[in-house]
Amino acid sequence: MSASGSASSTKAVARRLIESEIDLDALLYSSDGLVTVVTQDSETGIVLMVAYADRDALSRSLASGQMHYHSRRRGLWRKGETSGNTQRVVSLSRDCDGDAVLARVVPNGPACHEGSVSCFGEDAESADRAARLDATIASRAQDQARTGSATSYTRKLLDNENLRLKKLGEETAELISACARGDRDGAANEAADLFYHMLVALRSLDVGWRDVLRILATRASV
Numbered sequence: 574m575s576a577s578g579s580a581s582s583t584k585a586v587a588r589r590l591i592e593s594e595i596d597l598d599a600l601l602y603s604s605d606g607l608v609t610v611v612t613q614d615s616e617t618g619i620v621l622m623v624a625y626a627d628r629d630a631l632s633r634s635l636a637s638g639q640m641h642y643h644s645r646r647r648g649l650w651r652k653g654e655t656s657g658n659t660q661r662v663v664s665l666s667r668d669c670d671g672d673a674v675l676a677r678v679v680p681n682g683p684a685c686h687e688g689s690v691s692c693f694g695e696d697a698e699s700a701d702r703a704a705r706l707d708a709t710i711a712s713r714a715q716d717q718a719r720t721g722s723a724t725s726y727t728r729k730l731l732d733n734e735n736l737r738l739k740k741l742g743e744e745t746a747e748l749i750s751a752c753a754r755g756d757r758d759g760a761a762n763e764a765a766d767l768f769y770h771m772l773v774a775l776r777s778l779d780v781g782w783r784d785v786l787r788i789l790a791t792r793a794s795v
Contacts, residue, residue: 591665601672615663615677616786617704621684622692638662658682707772707782714776730773741770
């Protein structure tokens with residue numbers, strides 16, 4: 574492809590971003606004034622929900638930075654208005670036909686009214702195991718050790734820097750050893766152990782998996 578062809582292709586893709594009222598006017602709304610909205614976690618990639626929006630809902634989403642939708646039953650509604658599970662808008666993009674919108678968001682809590690991260694349940698959430706593990710570790714970090722009760726292994730690691738760093742080093746060495754032996758199954762298991770201990774070590778610094786994903790996204794764009 575020539576340089577001019579590449580630039581033209583990039584420009585065409587860029588036009589799919591919805592950034593203004595003019596972009597909203599260009600969408601192909603159904604006879605009842607709606608477009609389908611697929612809402613995706615901008616950091617994990619998990620599909621959170623599918624809903625509908627009219628032009629007013631999308632306009633409010635752009636203006637406020639918070640996702641708004643339109644329900645045939647409820648009319649205009651802002652996600653999280655009653656539950657607190659809001660969705661901060663990262664970007665809105667139309668599909669190639671202009672009759673559907675991809676909303677990339679940062680969720681503040683589960684998307685589903687049943688309490689799950691995604692309205693598509695465990696099958697969709699399985700793609701986000703790392704974020705779920707990190708959330709569990711974050712929950713343990715908030716736990717207070719109770720006298721006379723069992724303390725979780727995660728909590729023990731968080732409370733003991735020497736143990737935490739020792740285990741991180743051990744798991745790293747065991748992964749290296751498995752790789753040197755050509756042990757595929759062993760390497761996968763050791764990598765899982767190392768990943769867990771890495772997340773715990775990061776959490777002790779108040780760093781979460783999403784912080785790592787942001788850096789990876791920045792590097793990928795470069």
